[in-house]
Amino acid sequence: MNKIPLLILHAGALQHPMERFAREFRSLFPEVEVRLESAGSRACARKLLGGYQADIIALADPLLFDELLLPHPVQKYYIFATDQIVITHQTGARGSADINPQNWTQILLRDEVSFVRSDENLDPCGYRTLMVWQLAEKHYGVPGLYQQLNSKCTAAYVYPKSLDLGAVLQGREADYAFQYLCTAKQYGLDYVTLPEKINLSNPRWAGLYGHATVEVEGKTPGSKTILIGEPIEFAAAVPLNAPHPKEANEFLQLTLSHTGQRILEECGLVVY
Known part of the structure; x- marks a missing residue:
């Protein structure tokens, strides 16, 4: 019997939870073959906007639904988790013995230290990283800090999606990366947490993030659009042109269920 192919188009940061969801779903619905495809969230949204057919789209920023996908090809979406930006590194990275939430800017600006981020035009983690740098300039009271960090992180250190950055660190191609906490935990990376006023994690500071x-x-x-800082959220939807809407809605319900919440938490995300 031919299995029903269910295509999940998702943010790279959701790779591990989606793999877990896929295994769980296959055990519940053995007649379905779950296929995963990842990219930066903006790249995923543009792909769907161009007519690509997916059964589920899961993104690292619900703003992308409002900005690009509503009311067609998506009619509604569901927010299911939150996260924060952290600075990840491997044990033994240059400066890692000294780095902390207070001095990370000085460590990263050392001549011998390198750091990477994802592309703001393809991936929410990329533009959120730039927002963190802007907020850090104000938080630490260091004029020009944003420009210093941005100038040092040249195009050679910018990657399509945040998930790519873990492999860069593991290959010792850079010392540090700006990633989601869930990605740091999924890769088993060391990380430095940042103050809540700049890490985009807490709705209490939404006005400041803005x-x-x-x-x-x-x-x-x-065309260009201006994005405003907001607390980090992840969201998913079944597109209007989903080839298998019944199975897609079953998969979405799994994501939002108690089992789904447990999987998300085990993968380092904070669930609603």
Whole structure:
């Protein structure tokens, strides 16, 4: 019997939980073959906008649904988890014996230290990293800090999606990366937590986060849009053109269930 193919298009940061969901779903619905495809969330959204057919789309920023995908090809979405930005590194990275939440800016700006981030035009972790740098400049009272960090992290140190950064660190191609806490835990990386006022984790500081803005590529070629800092959230939806809507909704319900919440927590995310 041919199995029903269920395609999940998802943010790279959700790779591990989606693999867990896929295994769980296959055990419940053996007639379904779950297929996973990952990219930066903005890249995922643009792919769907271009007519690509997926049964589920799960993104690292619900704003992408509002900005690019509603009311078509997505009618509604569900927010299911939160996270925070941390600085990840491998044991033995240059400066890792000294780095902490107070001095990380000085460590990263050392000549011998390198750090990476994801692309703000493809991946929410990329523009959130730039927002963290802007907020850090104000939080620590260091004029020009954002520009210093941005100038040092040249194009050679910018990758398509946040999930790529773990492999970069494991290959010792850079010392540090700006990633989600869930990705750090999934890769088993050491990490430095940042103050809540800059790590985009706490709705209490949403007004403060809103002082950070980043310009990214817009909905149409050549256009630009300004993104405003907000607490980090992850969201998922069943597109209107999903080839297998019944099975897709079953998968979405698993994601939102108690079992799904347990899986998300075990993968380092904070569930609603």
